[in-house]
Amino acid sequence: MALCFEVLSRFNRARAAQLTLPHFVCQTPLFMPVGTQGTIKGLTTNQLEEIGCQIVLGNTYHLALRPTSELIDELGGLHKFMNWPRALLTDSGGFQMVSLLHLADITEEGVTFQSPVDGKPMLLTPEESIQIQNRIGADIIMALDDVVKTTITGPRIEEAMYRTLRWIDRCIAAHKRPSEQNLFGIVQGGLDPVLRDKCVRGLVHRNLPGYAIGGLAGGEDKDSFWRVVAQCTAALPEDKPRYVMGVGYPLDIVVCSALGADMYDCVYPTRTARFGTALIPEGVLKLKHTAMADDVRPIDPTCNCMVCKNYTRAYIHCLVTKDAMGSQLLSYHNLYYMMKLGRDLHTSIIQGCFPEFVCGFLQKMFPKGDVPEWVCNAMEVAGIDISSCCAPFSSS
Amino acid sequence: MKQILYAVSLLDCPSLKAISKIGGLHQMLGLHGYSFAAVPRDSLLCLPNCDGTNKIGASFETPCGRMLIKSAEYMKMISSLKPNIWASLADEVPAWTSEKRNRTSVDRTVQWLDDCIALDPADGGAVFGAIVGGSSVGERSRCAQEVSRRNVSGYWIGGFGLGESMDERPALLNAVTDVLPEEKPRQICGIGLPEEVLQGVAAGIDLFDSTYIYHLTLGGFALTFQMDRSKEHVPSYQLSKIGSDNAKINLRATIYRKDTSPIVDGCSCYTCQNHTRAYINHLLNVHEMLAQILLEIHNTHHYLGFFRLIREAIKEGKFELFCQKFIQTRRGHLVEAAVCA
Numbered sequence: 176m177a178l179c180f181e182v183l184s185r186f187n188r189a190r191a192a193q194l195t196l197p198h199f200v201c202q203t204p205l206f207m208p209v210g211t212q213g214t215i216k217g218l219t220t221n222q223l224e225e226i227g228c229q230i231v232l233g234n235t236y237h238l239a240l241r242p243t244s245e246l247i248d249e250l251g252g253l254h255k256f257m258n259w260p261r262a263l264l265t266d267s268g269g270f271q272m273v274s275l276l277h278l279a280d281i282t283e284e285g286v287t288f289q290s291p292v293d294g295k296p297m298l299l300t301p302e303e304s305i306q307i308q309n310r311i312g313a314d315i316i317m318a319l320d321d322v323v324k325t326t327i328t329g330p331r332i333e334e335a336m337y338r339t340l341r342w343i344d345r346c347i348a349a350h351k352r353p354s355e356q357n358l359f360g361i362v363q364g365g366l367d368p369v370l371r372d373k374c375v376r377g378l379v380h381r382n383l384p385g386y387a388i389g390g391l392a393g394g395e396d397k398d399s400f401w402r403v404v405a406q407c408t409a410a411l412p413e414d415k416p417r418y419v420m421g422v423g424y425p426l427d428i429v430v431c432s433a434l435g436a437d438m439y440d441c442v443y444p445t446r447t448a449r450f451g452t453a454l455i456p457e458g459v460l461k462l463k464h465t466a467m468a469d470d471v472r473p474i475d476p477t478c479n480c481m482v483c484k485n486y487t488r489a490y491i492h493c494l495v496t497k498d499a500m501g502s503q504l505l506s507y508h509n510l511y512y513m514m515k516l517g518r519d520l521h522t523s524i525i526q527g528c529f530p531e532f533v534c535g536f537l538q539k540m541f542p543k544g545d546v547p548e549w550v551c552n553a554m555e556v557a558g559i560d561i562s563s564c565c566a567p568f569s570s571s
Numbered sequence: 572m573k574q575i576l577y578a579v580s581l582l583d584c585p586s587l588k589a590i591s592k593i594g595g596l597h598q599m600l601g602l603h604g605y606s607f608a609a610v611p612r613d614s615l616l617c618l619p620n621c622d623g624t625n626k627i628g629a630s631f632e633t634p635c636g637r638m639l640i641k642s643a644e645y646m647k648m649i650s651s652l653k654p655n656i657w658a659s660l661a662d663e664v665p666a667w668t669s670e671k672r673n674r675t676s677v678d679r680t681v682q683w684l685d686d687c688i689a690l691d692p693a694d695g696g697a698v699f700g701a702i703v704g705g706s707s708v709g710e711r712s713r714c715a716q717e718v719s720r721r722n723v724s725g726y727w728i729g730g731f732g733l734g735e736s737m738d739e740r741p742a743l744l745n746a747v748t749d750v751l752p753e754e755k756p757r758q759i760c761g762i763g764l765p766e767e768v769l770q771g772v773a774a775g776i777d778l779f780d781s782t783y784i785y786h787l788t789l790g791g792f793a794l795t796f797q798m799d800r801s802k803e804h805v806p807s808y809q810l811s812k813i814g815s816d817n818a819k820i821n822l823r824a825t826i827y828r829k830d831t832s833p834i835v836d837g838c839s840c841y842t843c844q845n846h847t848r849a850y851i852n853h854l855l856n857v858h859e860m861l862a863q864i865l866l867e868i869h870n871t872h873h874y875l876g877f878f879r880l881i882r883e884a885i886k887e888g889k890f891e892l893f894c895q896k897f898i899q900t901r902r903g904h905l906v907e908a909a910v911c912a
Contacts, residue, residue, distance in 0.1 A: 213850075217860040219865075242853045242856070250829060257850060485601030489585045489592075490585060503860065
């Protein structure tokens with residue numbers, strides 16, 4: 176165990192905590208931007224610190240390919256290589272393989288695939304994944320899991336869940352640096368509550384430093400999504416961090432935090448920036464839209480980030496319609512927005528005004544009161560009264 | 572006071588209306604501590620097209636196609652942008668143009684200068700008169716004389732970097748600067764290589780803009796030429812195999828994969844203070860934007876440092892010596908490579 180997790184304050188299931196990692200002391204709930212290849216697209220590490228980023232996620236699959244984990248290890252680890260003084264998290268590499276390589280196949284041994292470099296058959300085993308992550312040196316490393324899309328049904332889901340449990344033991348055995356890197360287990364089981372429960376129990380039994388809820392954010396309907404999160408957060412230990420992988424939209428983060436989750440990662444804020452979309456309290460703002468060409472207001476008048484303080488929508492509209500570099504300012508703003516969301520969640524829980532924060536958030540996003548039903552249901556389970564934000568349902 | 576060049580990008584984005592609403596260049600770019608010079612030619616996006624230019628206006632090749640700009644339109648842009656300095660509209664022609672066409676370009680450019688001055692808003696920035704003349708010493712001199720008769724704050728020398736050779740340039744430059752008053756600044760466009768800059772400085776040019784840094788960065792190159800005038804530079808011929816030389820290194824080359832040194836030891840730019848050659852090599856290999864950002868920061872810093880050295884050398888009365896040493900060091904590696912071949 177190389178971390179310390181202390182819950183500072185609660186509101187029902189929601190918690191504000193301090194997560195002490197080898198490289199940084201973090202406040203949760205928090206969002207982790209995805210720095211796939213050892214960089215967040217277009218932003219310097221200086222800028223990341225400026226906006227309050229605490230943990231950056233690196234993709235093991237990509238880094239193992241280029242520049243290779245051996246090179247990173249030789250040059251002192253990923254922190255040193257990219258000069259990021261705060262915390263890092265690496266995923267296992269399994270997800271990328273399954274999603275990027277159409278010829279990937281999963282067996283008991285590991286994930287077999289065709290190397291994208293030379294077409295040779297390759298195998299990523301739990302042992303290999305952990306070894307690669309040991310070399311990269313992140314504060315948190317993820318177990319290799321057998322991840323299955325939630326849109327799939329049938330015995331494959333059960334097979335994947337049990338395999339994930341068998342693989343966690345292999346990951347634990349292969350982990351050479353438990354006093355410097357924290358191995359998180361990942362709860363699988365699709366949308367089946369029985370399978371999810373078995374998986375939670377199995378992982379908790381291994382007494383890991385932290386737990387992730389995996390296999391979501393892959394196209395399942397929102398109603399199923401929140402129920403799985405709710406079930407897992409209820410069953411996972413109180414005194415360890417809970418990481419919902421691949422989440423996501425600001426609304427999803429608020430709901431999951433209300434249900435008791437602490438950490439999130441998603442490519443959404445930076446990817447949507449590259450398509451010219453900015454995150455604002457009301458939802459999104461599409462900077463490529465022609466209406467933006469003459470709009471001299473900042474992206475968000477209530478935002479204090481460097482971009483909103485210096486640039487107009489009209490100017491950014493020109494940049495994003497021209498080339499990828501133009502999205503750099505939007506990436507900055509969007510990540511600032513996500514960091515602030517994490518800070519606001521943390522602070523409102525500590526100050527005892529979490530429900531007020533949630534209501535304010537929902538009111539800005541749904542001014543007509545049309546809060547989606549799944550959010551209402553989730554908030555009910557979370558014990559947060561949002562009736563003030565919801566217009567009364569018309570009889571259907 | 573720092574300077575930035577803004578090429579009057581004749582594209583409609585942002586629109587003049589939007590720029591005016593925002594309040595001009597300084598507001599739009601959020602760069603209040605800087606001076607802006609607005610010029611008609613952008614060597615990247617807005618290239619003078621002498622075949623299309625006629626008596627109505629100057630023609631430019633842009634990503635949106637060919638555009639013909641009249642003096643009146645040009646001045647509307649200038650009044651929206653509100654730069655500190657602006658150059659008048661010019662008819663720039665390449666080095667191989669006919670005598671007749673060259674003469675016409677001079678007449679037109681002078682006429683447009685008069686048009687622009689007439690349309691100049693009362694609170695406009697300082698105007699730099701455009702001087703052209705192609706590769707004709709006579710025409711260059713004639714144009715410079717005509718322009719120097721007008722009430723301008725400085726001179727913008729166009730038509731270079733369009734095909735003339737480095738050998739013919741000093742004569743052409745001197746033809747212009749010999750005629751211009753000492754006390755007004757001279758700006759030139761399209762001269763970027765360090766040796767070319769030295770040529771320009773020797774001829775009496777004060778301000779330079781070019782795409783040199785931009786192209787270096789795009790190619791993955793980082794400037795490394797010696798900035799410390801006291802040290803002796805040791806040339807290495809092996810570098811020329813991978814496109815590097817004593818002035819720059821090609822960071823895409825595999826020899827930098829594990830190089831944990833900064834681009835230039837002792838360089839105080841953000842990139843050298845924070846990152847290694849190995850990291851930039853990786854970023855270039857995986858096509859990450861951050862590579863260009865870090866390279867541009869370093870290259871700009873290094874190149875501006877070069878100009879600082881020039882200023883110091885001039886102040887100390889050692890400019891000629893500085894030029895000689897610089898050129899010697901640059902060519903040293905070529906000599907070595909030839910010897911060892």
